[in-house]
Amino acid sequence: DAKTTQPNSMESNEEEPVHLPCNHSTISGTDYIHWYRQLPSQGPEYVIHGLTSNVNNRMASLAIAEDRKSSTLILHRATLRDAAVYYCILSYTGSSNTGKLIFGQGTTLQVKP
Amino acid sequence: KAGVTQTPRYLIKTRGQQVTLSCSPISGHRSVSWYQQTPGQGLQFLFEYFSETQRNKGNFPGRFSGRQFSNSRSEMNVSTLELGDSALYLCASSLDGTPVETQYFGPGTRLLVL
Numbered sequence: 001d002a003k004t005t006q007p008n009s010m011e012s013n014e015e016e017p018v019h020l021p022c023n024h025s026t027i028s029g030t031d032y033i034h035w036y037r038q039l040p041s042q043g044p045e046y047v048i049h050g051l052t053s054n055v056n057n058r059m060a061s062l063a064i065a066e067d068r069k070s071s072t073l074i075l076h077r078a079t080l081r082d083a084a085v086y087y088c089i090l091s092y093t094g095s096s097n098t099g100k101l102i103f104g105q106g107t108t109l110q111v112k113p
Numbered sequence: 114k115a116g117v118t119q120t121p122r123y124l125i126k127t128r129g130q131q132v133t134l135s136c137s138p139i140s141g142h143r144s145v146s147w148y149q150q151t152p153g154q155g156l157q158f159l160f161e162y163f164s165e166t167q168r169n170k171g172n173f174p175g176r177f178s179g180r181q182f183s184n185s186r187s188e189m190n191v192s193t194l195e196l197g198d199s200a201l202y203l204c205a206s207s208l209d210g211t212p213v214e215t216q217y218f219g220p221g222t223r224l225l226v227l
Contacts, residue, residue, distance in 0.1 A: 046217070
């Protein structure tokens with residue numbers, strides 16, 4: 001399984017943009033890039049995913065490098081509620097990979113008021 | 114739609130006992146995955162069930178087992194509990210379990226083994 005590398009922790013000020021990086025240099029052509037986050041005392045929740053093109057949704061944007069070896073999750077205006085552990089996950093579309101997400105250590109995001 | 118629910122939310126057991134945890138997926142979801150979360154190992158995949166069959170399995174001993182019912186509800190069982198089994202057990206559901214699909218997680222069951 002392809003591996004992702006994320007910084008252990010990051011800090012942000014409330015209402016400022018946050019860019020969370022993820023390196024995945026061994027990504028293959030069929031790997032999707034997913035981001036989940038886990039708020040304190042909750043299960044993980046989906047944030048966004050993409051394959052090659054940049055993606056936007058109501059929660060965040062995902063910027064994918066042209067060579068796909070890295071990606072960045074962008075929170076446009078951080079709020080205190082965005083303080084969480086953010087996981088960057090690759091999933092390949094092989095049949096042996098059903099229902100399985102491989103979580104790394106993630107990035108703990110602190111948001112300061 | 115109601116989210117993924119897990120029962121019980123908290124559980125205390127002693128070494129050697131067994132435990133059964135329950136997960137009700139989102140209505141219409143047929144795939145249920147189970148994960149163990151510990152401070153040392155992080156979130157680790159246990160297994161996935163689809164149409165009452167275990168379709169994928171992580172690297173855990175045979176003491177960890179599960180099953181899925183015809184209504185897609187799932188249970189996981191841990192026999193002969195060890196101290197190291199203390200963890201947050203999370204289940205997640207998705208429509209068909211394909212790797213591209215979003216998984217929706219429940220709040221977890223926190224198990225403490227004494």
